[in-house]
Amino acid sequence: MEAENPVAASIVEAAAGCGISLVASLPDGWITPLITRFAKDSRFRHVAVNREESAIGLCSGAFFSGIGALALMGASGFLTCIYAITKINYTYQIPLLIGITLRGRPGDPAKFHQSNGLYLEPVMRAIDIPFVAIERGADIGRLATAYRHSRVMSRPVVIGFTREMLRGEA
């Protein structure tokens, strides 16, 4: 039986509260409870993609059918999306909320994710993509702020989840 995950539940409620109804995801171990929660919630159409860029394409098209969308992925997957984001969302000025894990920060025990700790945030700064960190449970409400900001500026915005927040430790 799956354990209740209050953090995932809070994030899902925040997404529903701002009108998101499409979630396209590719797993990262930190967000599997969140993805599962989205997939089980009838308020959302969850689409499991097999390449992170596909989430960018699908969610960007959904903008034109009036659907609020969230592309959800790991940090490494986000880094593979620079082409899609800069060519689709920047060229055509299509808003999009992208949720990622903040892999590689101190506390992440995975050696193979340490490159994200070094390069993830500098890459985001290099492409001028607005970034909102969600580091504590109290920050989850910032998801709506980030979603709104994406719509206001007609560009994508990234929200980044820390390990401690996702585990309910912060």
Added chain:
Amino acid sequence: MNFEHCFRFLADRLRDEVIVTSAGNCSELWWEITGETERVFYLEASMSLASLFAAGIALGSAQRTVVALSGDGAFCMNPGMLMVERQLALPNLKHFVVANGCYGSTNELPMPFPEFVDYAAMARAAGIERVHEFATLEGLAQALDEIVTVPGYIFSVLHVEPLGRRARSPPLDGPELKFRFGRYLERSGGPAIFDVPLPIGGKRPPLP
């Protein structure tokens, strides 16, 4: 079949559908033939995502038929799209891969092993039930009405010859394309795209 003849035929028959064209010859030739600036999204800036972009449109637009025209170069960058499209199974999405065996807009440099790659077989192997393949205009003409009008996701391969020349890109900046396309969808019965209430303090305000 002749690429230009194929697209002229499609342009003549696809009068009401929403069209998404991928980078390169698909966008360039559709623009050259039609000059359309409203119901067509020329996704020239990106390879490999035209059909999923089209799927996003189709997802919330059940009353519309959305046609994606992808080049085979674009398709090969992301063949996993087949599994996502099968999962979505959108009855109003029609995906055509235009297979000319080369990168048409970059001097027609050849793709590796085009004579061996079977896109239709790949689609069937991904579990897609309605798969078509056309090497002649006559064959396409016989099946097109059924492809477009009968509900159900369909993947079709159009075998065409290389264009053999350069075609012009649509002279539209990205934001102009976004607003022309989006406003067309809005005024032709679609949901509001640009003027929707935004969430305030974590809650979306009610619609006026």
